[in-house]
Amino acid sequence: MRKDDPGREGLYATRWGIIKGLARQMDRKSGDPTWQIRRDSLSELTEQILSTYQTGASHDRSHWVNQLAQDSVSYVSSLRNAQNKQASEEINLQKSTEEMVQKAFTLLRTYAFEFNNAVGLSELHVTCTKPDTVTEVTRYSLSREPIATLTNYRARISTRFFSLVVRGNEGTVEFYLLPVQKVIGMSKAELAYRPVARLMGQLNGPQSSWMIGDQELSGEKLEILLSDLFKELIEYSRQFITRGR
DSSP states (O other), X not given: OOTTOOSHHHHHHHHHHHHHHHHHHHHHTTTSTTHHHHHHHHHHHHHHHHHHHHHOOOHHHHHHHHHHHHHHHHHHHHHHHHHHHHHHHHHHHHHHHHHXXXXXXXXXXXXXXXXXXXXXXXXXXXXXXXXXXXXXXXXEOTTSOEEEEEEEEEEEEEOSSEEEEEEEETTEEEEEEEEHHHHTTHHHHHTTSOOSEEEEEEEETTEEEEEETTEEOOHHHHHHHHHXXXXXXXXXXXXXXXXXX
Protein backbone atom coordinates (compact mmCIF):
# COMPACT_ATOMS: atom_id res chain seq x y z
CA MET A 1 0.00 0.00 0.00
CA ARG A 2 1.40 3.42 -0.98
CA LYS A 3 1.96 6.12 1.61
CA ASP A 4 -0.60 8.34 -0.12
CA ASP A 5 -3.19 5.54 -0.24
CA PRO A 6 -6.35 7.03 1.34
CA GLY A 7 -7.43 3.60 2.62
CA ARG A 8 -7.93 2.42 6.18
CA GLU A 9 -4.22 2.05 6.99
CA GLY A 10 -3.38 5.57 5.89
CA LEU A 11 -6.37 7.02 7.72
CA TYR A 12 -5.50 5.12 10.87
CA ALA A 13 -1.85 6.23 10.74
CA THR A 14 -2.88 9.84 10.26
CA ARG A 15 -5.30 9.80 13.15
CA TRP A 16 -2.92 7.91 15.38
CA GLY A 17 -0.26 10.51 14.73
CA ILE A 18 -2.68 13.21 15.82
CA ILE A 19 -3.53 11.26 18.95
CA LYS A 20 0.12 10.83 19.91
CA GLY A 21 0.72 14.52 19.36
CA LEU A 22 -2.20 15.41 21.61
CA ALA A 23 -0.95 12.98 24.24
CA ARG A 24 2.44 14.69 24.31
CA GLN A 25 0.70 18.04 24.76
CA MET A 26 -1.36 16.63 27.61
CA ASP A 27 1.77 15.37 29.35
CA ARG A 28 3.29 18.82 29.17
CA LYS A 29 0.07 20.32 30.66
CA SER A 30 -0.31 17.81 33.47
CA GLY A 31 -0.26 20.70 35.95
CA ASP A 32 -3.61 21.87 34.57
CA PRO A 33 -6.39 20.91 37.08
CA THR A 34 -8.56 19.79 34.15
CA TRP A 35 -5.90 17.56 32.63
CA GLN A 36 -7.48 14.36 34.02
CA ILE A 37 -10.81 15.13 32.31
CA ARG A 38 -9.03 15.91 29.05
CA ARG A 39 -6.95 12.77 29.31
CA ASP A 40 -10.08 10.67 29.80
CA SER A 41 -11.64 12.28 26.72
CA LEU A 42 -8.47 11.58 24.77
CA SER A 43 -8.52 7.94 25.89
CA GLU A 44 -12.13 7.59 24.77
CA LEU A 45 -11.30 9.14 21.38
CA THR A 46 -8.38 6.71 21.00
CA GLU A 47 -10.62 3.72 21.68
CA GLN A 48 -13.15 5.06 19.20
CA ILE A 49 -10.56 5.32 16.43
CA LEU A 50 -9.20 1.85 17.21
CA SER A 51 -12.71 0.38 17.16
CA THR A 52 -13.48 2.01 13.81
CA TYR A 53 -10.21 0.76 12.37
CA GLN A 54 -10.81 -2.81 13.56
CA THR A 55 -14.41 -3.11 12.38
CA GLY A 56 -14.26 -0.97 9.29
CA ALA A 57 -16.41 1.99 8.34
CA SER A 58 -20.08 1.31 7.63
CA HIS A 59 -22.55 3.90 6.38
CA ASP A 60 -25.55 1.79 7.40
CA ARG A 61 -24.17 1.29 10.90
CA SER A 62 -23.42 4.97 11.34
CA HIS A 63 -26.91 5.90 10.14
CA TRP A 64 -28.50 3.37 12.52
CA VAL A 65 -26.46 4.54 15.52
CA ASN A 66 -27.14 8.20 14.74
CA GLN A 67 -30.85 7.52 14.40
CA LEU A 68 -30.87 5.60 17.70
CA ALA A 69 -29.04 8.48 19.38
CA GLN A 70 -31.51 11.03 18.01
CA ASP A 71 -34.47 8.93 19.13
CA SER A 72 -32.93 8.53 22.59
CA VAL A 73 -32.25 12.26 22.95
CA SER A 74 -35.79 13.02 21.79
CA TYR A 75 -37.24 10.52 24.28
CA VAL A 76 -35.22 11.89 27.20
CA SER A 77 -36.18 15.44 26.24
CA SER A 78 -39.86 14.48 26.00
CA LEU A 79 -39.68 12.68 29.36
CA ARG A 80 -38.00 15.66 31.00
CA ASN A 81 -40.64 18.02 29.61
CA ALA A 82 -43.42 15.76 30.92
CA GLN A 83 -41.75 15.61 34.35
CA ASN A 84 -41.34 19.39 34.42
CA LYS A 85 -45.00 19.83 33.45
CA GLN A 86 -46.13 17.42 36.18
CA ALA A 87 -43.94 19.15 38.76
CA SER A 88 -45.35 22.53 37.73
CA GLU A 89 -48.93 21.23 38.01
CA GLU A 90 -48.24 19.77 41.45
CA ILE A 91 -46.82 23.10 42.62
CA ASN A 92 -49.82 25.00 41.26
CA LEU A 93 -52.28 22.55 42.81
CA GLN A 94 -50.56 22.78 46.19
CA LYS A 95 -50.61 26.58 45.95
CA SER A 96 -54.34 26.49 45.20
CA THR A 97 -54.85 24.12 48.14
CA GLU A 98 -53.08 26.45 50.55
CA GLU A 99 -55.10 29.38 49.21
CA MET A 100 -58.32 27.46 49.91
CA VAL A 101 -57.21 26.64 53.47
CA GLN A 102 -56.35 30.30 54.00
CA LYS A 103 -59.72 31.39 52.58
CA ALA A 104 -61.60 28.96 54.83
CA PHE A 105 -59.61 30.08 57.87
CA THR A 106 -60.26 33.76 57.14
CA LEU A 107 -64.02 33.17 57.05
CA LEU A 108 -63.99 30.99 60.19
CA ARG A 109 -61.91 33.58 62.03
CA THR A 110 -64.44 36.26 61.08
CA TYR A 111 -67.20 34.15 62.63
CA ALA A 112 -65.03 33.64 65.72
CA PHE A 113 -64.39 37.37 66.17
CA GLU A 114 -68.08 38.19 65.95
CA PHE A 115 -69.05 35.28 68.21
CA ASN A 116 -66.47 36.27 70.86
CA ASN A 117 -67.75 39.84 70.84
CA ALA A 118 -71.19 38.47 71.62
CA VAL A 119 -70.28 35.92 74.33
CA GLY A 120 -67.31 37.65 75.90
CA LEU A 121 -64.75 35.68 77.93
CA SER A 122 -67.01 32.73 78.57
CA GLU A 123 -66.41 28.99 78.43
CA LEU A 124 -67.27 29.15 74.73
CA HIS A 125 -64.59 31.68 73.80
CA VAL A 126 -63.04 30.70 70.45
CA THR A 127 -59.33 30.86 69.65
CA CYS A 128 -57.76 30.71 66.19
CA THR A 129 -54.48 29.17 65.05
CA LYS A 130 -53.28 30.52 61.71
CA PRO A 131 -52.50 28.17 58.79
CA ASP A 132 -48.99 26.77 58.76
CA THR A 133 -47.12 23.95 57.04
CA VAL A 134 -46.75 21.03 59.44
CA THR A 135 -44.60 17.98 58.69
CA GLU A 136 -45.09 14.89 60.86
CA VAL A 137 -43.18 11.63 61.02
CA THR A 138 -45.70 8.86 60.42
CA ARG A 139 -43.38 5.85 60.44
CA TYR A 140 -40.03 4.99 62.02
CA SER A 141 -37.48 2.28 61.32
CA LEU A 142 -36.49 -0.22 63.99
CA SER A 143 -33.63 2.12 64.91
CA ARG A 144 -36.16 4.96 65.34
CA GLU A 145 -35.04 6.72 62.18
CA PRO A 146 -37.91 8.52 60.38
CA ILE A 147 -38.72 6.73 57.12
CA ALA A 148 -42.09 8.28 56.23
CA THR A 149 -43.47 11.77 56.71
CA LEU A 150 -46.73 13.58 56.02
CA THR A 151 -47.00 17.28 55.28
CA ASN A 152 -50.21 19.29 55.60
CA TYR A 153 -51.10 22.95 55.51
CA ARG A 154 -53.13 23.21 58.69
CA ALA A 155 -55.26 25.71 60.61
CA ARG A 156 -57.44 25.37 63.70
CA ILE A 157 -60.45 27.02 65.31
CA SER A 158 -60.99 25.92 68.92
CA THR A 159 -63.05 26.31 72.04
CA ARG A 160 -61.79 24.92 75.35
CA PHE A 161 -63.40 21.62 74.48
CA PHE A 162 -63.41 20.99 70.73
CA SER A 163 -61.38 21.96 67.68
CA LEU A 164 -62.32 22.39 64.06
CA VAL A 165 -59.17 21.42 62.14
CA VAL A 166 -58.70 22.48 58.53
CA ARG A 167 -55.93 20.70 56.68
CA GLY A 168 -54.96 20.68 53.03
CA ASN A 169 -52.53 18.84 50.84
CA GLU A 170 -52.19 18.39 47.06
CA GLY A 171 -55.73 19.19 45.99
CA THR A 172 -57.60 17.96 49.07
CA VAL A 173 -58.92 20.11 51.93
CA GLU A 174 -60.46 18.26 54.87
CA PHE A 175 -62.29 19.44 58.00
CA TYR A 176 -62.16 17.49 61.27
CA LEU A 177 -64.13 18.11 64.43
CA LEU A 178 -62.47 16.48 67.43
CA PRO A 179 -61.82 16.96 71.15
CA VAL A 180 -59.07 19.46 71.97
CA GLN A 181 -56.88 16.88 73.70
CA LYS A 182 -56.85 14.79 70.51
CA VAL A 183 -55.47 17.64 68.41
CA ILE A 184 -52.00 17.06 69.88
CA GLY A 185 -51.89 13.72 68.03
CA MET A 186 -52.49 15.54 64.76
CA SER A 187 -52.79 13.24 61.72
CA LYS A 188 -52.47 10.05 63.75
CA ALA A 189 -55.37 11.10 65.95
CA GLU A 190 -57.40 12.22 62.97
CA LEU A 191 -57.22 8.72 61.50
CA ALA A 192 -59.68 7.68 64.21
CA TYR A 193 -62.17 10.28 62.96
CA ARG A 194 -63.91 10.76 59.65
CA PRO A 195 -63.66 14.22 58.12
CA VAL A 196 -66.91 16.11 58.53
CA ALA A 197 -66.36 17.68 55.09
CA ARG A 198 -63.94 17.33 52.20
CA LEU A 199 -63.17 19.60 49.24
CA MET A 200 -61.45 18.29 46.12
CA GLY A 201 -59.52 20.57 43.80
CA GLN A 202 -58.37 20.19 40.22
CA LEU A 203 -56.51 22.30 37.70
CA ASN A 204 -58.12 23.54 34.50
CA GLY A 205 -55.14 24.99 32.71
CA PRO A 206 -53.83 27.87 34.84
CA GLN A 207 -57.09 28.00 36.82
CA SER A 208 -58.28 25.72 39.61
CA SER A 209 -61.76 24.61 40.56
CA TRP A 210 -63.09 22.96 43.69
CA MET A 211 -65.78 20.37 44.25
CA ILE A 212 -67.77 19.34 47.30
CA GLY A 213 -69.25 15.95 46.60
CA ASP A 214 -70.44 16.07 43.00
CA GLN A 215 -71.11 19.82 43.03
CA GLU A 216 -68.80 22.64 42.08
CA LEU A 217 -67.94 24.82 45.04
CA SER A 218 -69.03 28.44 44.72
CA GLY A 219 -68.27 31.25 47.15
CA GLU A 220 -71.81 31.04 48.50
CA LYS A 221 -71.61 27.26 49.04
CA LEU A 222 -68.28 27.63 50.79
CA GLU A 223 -69.69 30.17 53.22
CA ILE A 224 -72.74 27.99 53.93
CA LEU A 225 -70.44 25.03 54.60
CA LEU A 226 -68.15 26.96 56.93
CA SER A 227 -70.99 28.58 58.87
CA ASP A 228 -72.51 25.12 59.41
CA LEU A 229 -69.15 23.76 60.60
CA PHE A 230 -68.64 26.68 62.97
CA LYS A 231 -72.14 26.14 64.35
CA GLU A 232 -71.32 22.44 64.91
CA LEU A 233 -68.16 23.40 66.80
CA ILE A 234 -70.17 25.60 69.15
CA GLU A 235 -72.96 23.04 69.60
CA TYR A 236 -70.50 20.24 70.41
CA SER A 237 -68.87 22.52 72.98
CA ARG A 238 -72.23 23.43 74.52
CA GLN A 239 -73.16 19.76 74.83
CA PHE A 240 -69.84 19.05 76.54
CA ILE A 241 -70.52 21.81 79.08
CA THR A 242 -74.01 20.44 79.70
CA ARG A 243 -72.76 16.89 80.25
CA GLY A 244 -69.99 18.16 82.52
CA ARG A 245 -72.51 19.86 84.77
